[in-house]
Structure formats: structure tokens, C-alpha cells
Amino acid sequence: MSKAQRQQSARDRIKAQRETEKKQEQRKRIATYISVGVVAAAAIGAGWLFAANQSQSEQASANLAPVTLQSDGTVAMGNAGVTAPVIDIYEDFQCPACKQLEETSGTTFKNLAAEGKAKVVYHPLTIFPPQMNRGITRGNSVRAGAAARCVTDGKQWMAYHDKLFANQPDETVEGFKTAELVELGKEAGVTAPDFATCVTSQKHADAYVAASDKTIAANSLSGTPTVKLNGKKMDQNTAFVPSELRQAVLDAAK
Known part of the structure; x- marks a missing residue:
């Protein structure tokens, strides 16, 4: 393998490695977004549930005051x-x-x-x-x-x-x-x-x-x-x- 071929091969490996690292980083970011989204959705859901519980009507008493x-x-x-x-x-x-x-x-x-x-x-x-x-x-x-x-x-x-x-x-x-x-x-x-x-x-x-x-x-x-x-x-x-x-x-x- 000539020197030029060896240099090209090295460049190809580096490029491939960078592509792999880039894809791994993208997957990490996506996973992070999903996790944050789930947490945010849970927080929003909990907020709505809290509000709903706060405004929930009471059960009527068995008796009515005069x-x-x-x-x-x-x-x-x-x-x-x-x-x-x-x-x-x-x-x-x-x-x-x-x-x-x-x-x-x-x-x-x-x-x-x-x-x-x-x-x-x-x-x-x-x-x-x-x-x-x-x-x-x-x-x-x-x-x-x-x-x-x-x-x-x-x-x-x-x-x-x-x-x-x-x-x-x-x-x-x-x-x-x-x-x-x-x-x-x-x-x-x-x-x-x-x-x-x-x-x-x-x-x-x-x-x-x-x-x-x-x-x-x-x-x-x-x-x-x-x-x-x-x-x-x-x-x-x-x-x-x-x-x-x-x-x-x-x-x-x-």
C-alpha cells in the first residue's frame, strides 16, 4: 500500500469514527429530550391532577341545615x-x-x-x-x-x-x-x-x-x-x- 493510500485509509477511519461519535451524540440528545419530555409531561399531569383535586366538589352531607x-x-x-x-x-x-x-x-x-x-x-x-x-x-x-x-x-x-x-x-x-x-x-x-x-x-x-x-x-x-x-x-x-x-x-x- 502506497503512502498516499495509507493516508487516505487513515482519513477514512477518522471520518468513520467521527460519524459514529456524531450518531452516538445524537442518540444521547434524543434520549435526553425524551426523558425531559416525560418528566415535563408528568409534572404537567401532576399539576392538572393537583388542580383538579383542589377544585373537586365535596360529597354532600346526609343532612341539610334548617x-x-x-x-x-x-x-x-x-x-x-x-x-x-x-x-x-x-x-x-x-x-x-x-x-x-x-x-x-x-x-x-x-x-x-x-x-x-x-x-x-x-x-x-x-x-x-x-x-x-x-x-x-x-x-x-x-x-x-x-x-x-x-x-x-x-x-x-x-x-x-x-x-x-x-x-x-x-x-x-x-x-x-x-x-x-x-x-x-x-x-x-x-x-x-x-x-x-x-x-x-x-x-x-x-x-x-x-x-x-x-x-x-x-x-x-x-x-x-x-x-x-x-x-x-x-x-x-x-x-x-x-x-x-x-x-x-x-x-x-x-
Whole structure:
């Protein structure tokens, strides 16, 4: 083999070695990317799982605290002698975010009252202005709010309250028609003898709207749901996370 051939052979071996090393390095990088990706995916998954666990609704208590319908249209739920902490819930039966709060934290509110750890006061109101969606949204809200005032039993009111949120219509369509509201009352077990007539005639509509407007002005409400704990507005990140909500109420009791 000539000198030139030997030199070429050496160059070929070096080139081949470099190609081998390059491929090995590429495989190492790929393996590293995959490992990091798996770890990152696991971390993201764990984060979602943590968030899901944090916002997971509580299991309903076997018992419901006594529910009292008050003359001003508000509804108080709590065991005898429990006067604090007080949770005030300002809600609109047509408000999608209020429905979400009910689905997420509604059970926690009921459980805290049943456990004697809080007094819960519901303030049904209509937050939507008359011109919104050509008045459709406000009309839905007012009909539902007025219908709720036709319920005369506290426990039945709570069942009707839950039915209204569970069957909330879309904001852009006419819903909560009086016939539907009467039917939902039957499903909720409402037994007031004049319930159907009261709902159909919208007997309490004017009083409901007047009380709603007064509540909104007195509390400077700009939206619903608004949750207050001992008169102080609760952060949405607390109100919508059952575990955080419970802890905030327990802390307020200390």
C-alpha cells in the first residue's frame, strides 16, 4: 500500500469514527429530550391532577341545615344558634358563573352550614340590565327569581334553587318560561298549593326586582356571583375552590 493510500485509509477511519461519535451524540440528545419530555409531561399531569383535586366538589352531607325564608327575599341556612361566620352569596339564576359556583362549591356551602361551622345567606337577584340580549336574559332571570319566591318551605326552596341552576337556559334564548318553572317546582317537590298560579302570574316579580335593585346598590355589586365572608368580599380563587373555601371559613371562625 502506497503512502498516499495509507493516508487516505487513515482519513477514512477518522471520518468513520467521527460519524459514529456524531450518531452516538445524537442518540444521547434524543434520549435526553425524551426523558425531559416525560418528566415535563408528568409534572404537567401532576399539576392538572393537583388542580383538579383542589377544585373537586365535596360529597354532600346526609343532612341539610334548617333553611329559613326571610321577609326581604333572602334565604338563610344554618343550625340553631350559629350566627357566625356568615357567608353571603349574591347570585343570579341566569348567570352562568353562578351555575359554575353552585356546581363546584354549592355542596361545600351546604356542608359548612350542616356542620354548624357557618351561617349561609342566599341573595337571589338580577344583575343583567334590561337592554342585554334585547331583554331576553333579564326576563329569564326575573321570571326565575320571582318563581323562587313562590316557594314557601325552606327545604323545598333549596331543592328548587338547585333545580333552577341545573336547568339554566342559554343567555341568548328565551328560557325559564312560566310553564317550565312550574314543572321544575313539581320535580323539586314543591307543595305550596298556589305555587303554579303564583309562578304563572309572576306575583312576586315587582317585589323581587325592587329588592334586587336595592341589594345591588347597597352592596355596590358589579357582577355575580359575589361571595362575602363576614362582610368581606371573597376572592374568586377561594370561592371556586372547595378546599380553599372551607379553610377560609374555618379560619374566620377562630
